[in-house]
Amino acid sequence: MKIELRGRIDSNNAAAVEQDILTQLAGGNAQEIILDAADLEYISSAGLRVILRLKKSCPALKIVNVNSEVYEILDMTGFTEMMTVEKAYRVVSVEGCEEIGRGANGKIYRIDQDNVVKVYKNADALADIQHEREMAKLALILGIPTAISYDVVKVGDSYGSVFELLNASSFSKILATEPEKMDWCVKEYVDILKKIHSTVVPAGKLPDMKETVLGWARFVKDYLPEEAGKKLVALVEAVPHDDHMLHGDYHTKNLELQNDEVLLIDMDTLAVGHPIFELGSMFNAFVGFSEQNHEIIQRFQGFDFDTAQIFWHKSLAAYLGTSSERKLREVEDKARIIGYTRLIRRKIRRQGLETEEGRAQIAFWKERLLKLLDTTDTLLFTRSELEIEAVTENLPAVQAFVEEHLEAAGCPMKAKMQIGVAVEEIFVNIANYAYAPEKGTATVRVELSEQPVTVTITFVDHGVPYDPLAKQDPDVKLSAEEREIGGLGIFMTKKMMDDVSYCYRDGHNILTLKKNL
Amino acid sequence: MLNIIKNMEKDTACFALEGRLDTVTAPLLESELKEALPSLSVLTLDFAKLEYISSAGLRVLLSAHKAMAGHGSMKLIHVNETVMEIFEVTGFSEILTIE
Numbered sequence: 061m062k063i064e065l066r067g068r069i070d071s072n073n074a075a076a077v078e079q080d081i082l083t084q085l086a087g088g089n090a091q092e093i094i095l096d097a098a099d100l101e102y103i104s105s106a107g108l109r110v111i112l113r114l115k116k117s118c119p120a121l122k123i124v125n126v127n128s129e130v131y132e133i134l135d136m137t138g139f140t141e142m143m144t145v146e147k148a149y150r151v152v153s154v155e156g157c158e159e160i161g162r163g164a165n166g167k168i169y170r171i172d173q174d175n176v177v178k179v180y181k182n183a184d185a186l187a188d189i190q191h192e193r194e195m196a197k198l199a200l201i202l203g204i205p206t207a208i209s210y211d212v213v214k215v216g217d218s219y220g221s222v223f224e225l226l227n228a229s230s231f232s233k234i235l236a237t238e239p240e241k242m243d244w245c246v247k248e249y250v251d252i253l254k255k256i257h258s259t260v261v262p263a264g265k266l267p268d269m270k271e272t273v274l275g276w277a278r279f280v281k282d283y284l285p286e287e288a289g290k291k292l293v294a295l296v297e298a299v300p301h302d303d304h305m306l307h308g309d310y311h312t313k314n315l316e317l318q319n320d321e322v323l324l325i326d327m328d329t330l331a332v333g334h335p336i337f338e339l340g341s342m343f344n345a346f347v348g349f350s351e352q353n354h355e356i357i358q359r360f361q362g363f364d365f366d367t368a369q370i371f372w373h374k375s376l377a378a379y380l381g382t383s384s385e386r387k388l389r390e391v392e393d394k395a396r397i398i399g400y401t402r403l404i405r406r407k408i409r410r411q412g413l414e415t416e417e418g419r420a421q422i423a424f425w426k427e428r429l430l431k432l433l434d435t436t437d438t439l440l441f442t443r444s445e446l447e448i449e450a451v452t453e454n455l456p457a458v459q460a461f462v463e464e465h466l467e468a469a470g471c472p473m474k475a476k477m478q479i480g481v482a483v484e485e486i487f488v489n490i491a492n493y494a495y496a497p498e499k500g501t502a503t504v505r506v507e508l509s510e511q512p513v514t515v516t517i518t519f520v521d522h523g524v525p526y527d528p529l530a531k532q533d534p535d536v537k538l539s540a541e542e543r544e545i546g547g548l549g550i551f552m553t554k555k556m557m558d559d560v561s562y563c564y565r566d567g568h569n570i571l572t573l574k575k576n577l
Numbered sequence: 578m579l580n581i582i583k584n585m586e587k588d589t590a591c592f593a594l595e596g597r598l599d600t601v602t603a604p605l606l607e608s609e610l611k612e613a614l615p616s617l618s619v620l621t622l623d624f625a626k627l628e629y630i631s632s633a634g635l636r637v638l639l640s641a642h643k644a645m646a647g648h649g650s651m652k653l654i655h656v657n658e659t660v661m662e663i664f665e666v667t668g669f670s671e672i673l674t675i676e
Contacts, residue, residue: 452600452601453601455599455600455601456601473659474658474659474662477628477629477659477660477663478659478662480629480631481629481630481631481632481663484599484600484631484632484633485631485632488600488633536666536667536668537668537671538668539672543639543672548632548635548636548667549631549632549633551667552631552632552663552666552667555666556666
C-alpha cells in the first residue's frame with residue numbers, strides 16, 4: 061500500500077499526519093507500506109517517531125523517492141540502516157552539453173565545469189550502472205587510475221551516472237587539436253595499458269574474454285570455408301587462460317587527462333584474458349571500424365584515419381617494446397584476426413547480409429580474415445619488454461623471459477648460458493642496490509637483429525645513478541687465499557658479452573648488453 | 578631450481594648438483610655446505626647435471642674451497658663445457674681442483 065508524504069512533517073502536524081495515515085491503512089493491506097516521499101520537503105523528529113511506530117506494525121515498510129535533504133536527515137538519524145530508503149533520482153538534461161566520451165554502453169557528456177554524466181542507452185541501465193560501479197571500484201583497488209560515479213540520475217527516459225571530472229579533456233580531443241602531443245599521448249596510453257595488463261584479478265571477479273571471443277569465432281565459423289572456420293576456432297581455443305586484466309574497449313575517448321592525471325572513464329567492459337584480445341579490440345577502434353569508410357573515425361574520435369593509423373602503430377610498437385616492422389606486422393596480423401572476426405559477426409547479427417552494402421563490407425573483412433588465417437599458426441605473442449619489480453625472487457621470471465626470445469632465435473646452449481650469467485648479474489645488481497631500502501621496477505627489453513644475428517638486452521631502472529662498469533676488474537690470477545669475492549659478476553659479463561655499455565639519462569640507469577650469436 | 582643429492586660416509590661426502598646454481602639457489606648450497614664442512618676431509622661436487630652457474634655460485638665454491646683448505650680437500654667432477662668456460666674466464670680453473 062502506497063502512502064504519500066507531503067510538505068513538512070514536524071511537531072505541529074505529526075499527530076494529524078499519523079491519524080491520516082492510520083485512516084488510509086484501515087482500509088488496505090498493512091503488510092506492505094511504501095511511503096512515497098517525492099513531495100516531502102522536511103521531516104523533524106516528531107515526524108520520524110510516526111515512521112518508527114508505523115515500522116513497528118509493518119516491518120517491511122520502505123520509503124521511496126526521497127530527496128537529498130530528507131535523505132540526509134534519514135541518514136544522520138540512522139533510519140537508512142533501519143529500513144529501506146530509496147533516493148529520488150535527480151533529473152539531468154544533456155541537451156546542448158558537449159559529448160566528451162563514448163563507451164560500449166553509452167555516451168558521456170559534460171554537464172557543468174566539474175561534472176560529467178554517462179548516459180546509458182539500454183533500458184535496464186540501473187543494473188548496468190551498478191555493474192560498472194563495481195568494475196570501477198575493483199579496478200581502483202587494484203591500482204588502475206579511474207573515476208567512480210557518486211550519483212545516479214535520470215536523463216530523459218534513461219539513467220546516467222555522474223562523475224567528478226575537472227578540467228579534463230579526452231585523449232581523442234588532444235590528438236585532434238594538438239597533434240604535436242602525439243608521442244606524449246602514446247606514452248601515457250601505453251603506460252596505462254601495460255599497467256592494466258600486469259594487474260592480476262582475483263578469480264571469478266571478471267568475465268573471461270576468451271569465452272567471448274570464442275563465441276564470436278564459433279559464430280563466424282559457419283560463414284567461412286570449413287577448414288578456415290575450424291582453424292579460426294582452434295586458434296582462439298589454443299590461447300591459454302590468463303588472469304590478467306583487460307580493459308575491453310581501450311581507445312582514446314576513454315582516457316581523460318585531468319590536470320596532470322590520466323584517468324580511465326569507461327570500465328564496464330573489464331575482463332580477464334590474454335592481451336591479444338585487447339589488441340584485437342584496439343585494432344578495430346583505430347583501424348578496423350573505419351578501414352572501408354574513413355569518415356567513421358573522424359565522426360567517432362574527432363581525428364582523421366591517418367592520425368588513427370599512426371597512433372595505433374606507435375602504440376603497438378611502444379607496447380611490444382620493439383621497433384622491428386616485421387615483429388609489429390606479425391602481432392598486428394594476430395590482432396586483425398580477432399578484429400575482423402568481431403566485425404563480421406557484428407555485421408551479420410545486424411542483418412548485414414540483407415543489404416548490398418553490408419554484403420560488400422562482410423566480403424571485405426572475410427577476404428582479409430581468410431588470408432590471415434592462411435599465414436597464422438598461433439595468436440600468442442611475446443612482448444619484447446618486461447617490466448618487473450626488481451627483487452631477486454623475480455630472477456627466474458626475468459631469465460625465462462629472456463630465454464623465450466633466445467630460443468626463438470635458435471641461440472646455441474653456450475651463448476644462452478653466457479647471456480644468462482650477464483642478465484643475472486645486471487638484474488641482481490638493480491635488485492640489490494638501485495632502490496634499497498625501498499623497492500622499484502626494472503624494465504628488461506630484448507631485441508634481435510639479423511645479419512649478423514645479434515641479441516641486445518637493455519635494462520632500465522630509475523634508481524640511484526650507478527655505473528657498474530666503472531668498478532675495477534678483479535685480478536683473476538690471484539690465488540684462492542688472496543681472491544676477493546666482489547666484482548666477479550661484472551667482470552664475467554664484460555668478458556662474455558660482445559659489448560656492454562652504460563648511460564644515465566632522464567633519471568634512468570640504462571645498461572645495454574650485446575651478444576653476437 | 579637446484580637439487581642437491583648428498584651422499585655422505587664418515588668424513589667423505591659427494592654432493593651431486595642438478596639444475597641451476599644462481600643468486601636464488603646459491604644460499605641453499607651454502608647452508609648445506611656450512612653444516613657438513615667441519616666434519617669433512619674429502620668433498621666431491623658432482624657437476625654432471627649442473628646446467629648453469631653464475632657469480633653467486635662461484636662465491637659459494639670459493640668460500641667452500643677456502644674452508645676445506647685447512648682440514649681437507651675439495652674437488653669438482655664431471656664439469657661440462659659451458660660451466661668450464663666460466664671457470665676459465667674467472668681464473669677459477671686455476672684455483673679449484675677440477676677433474
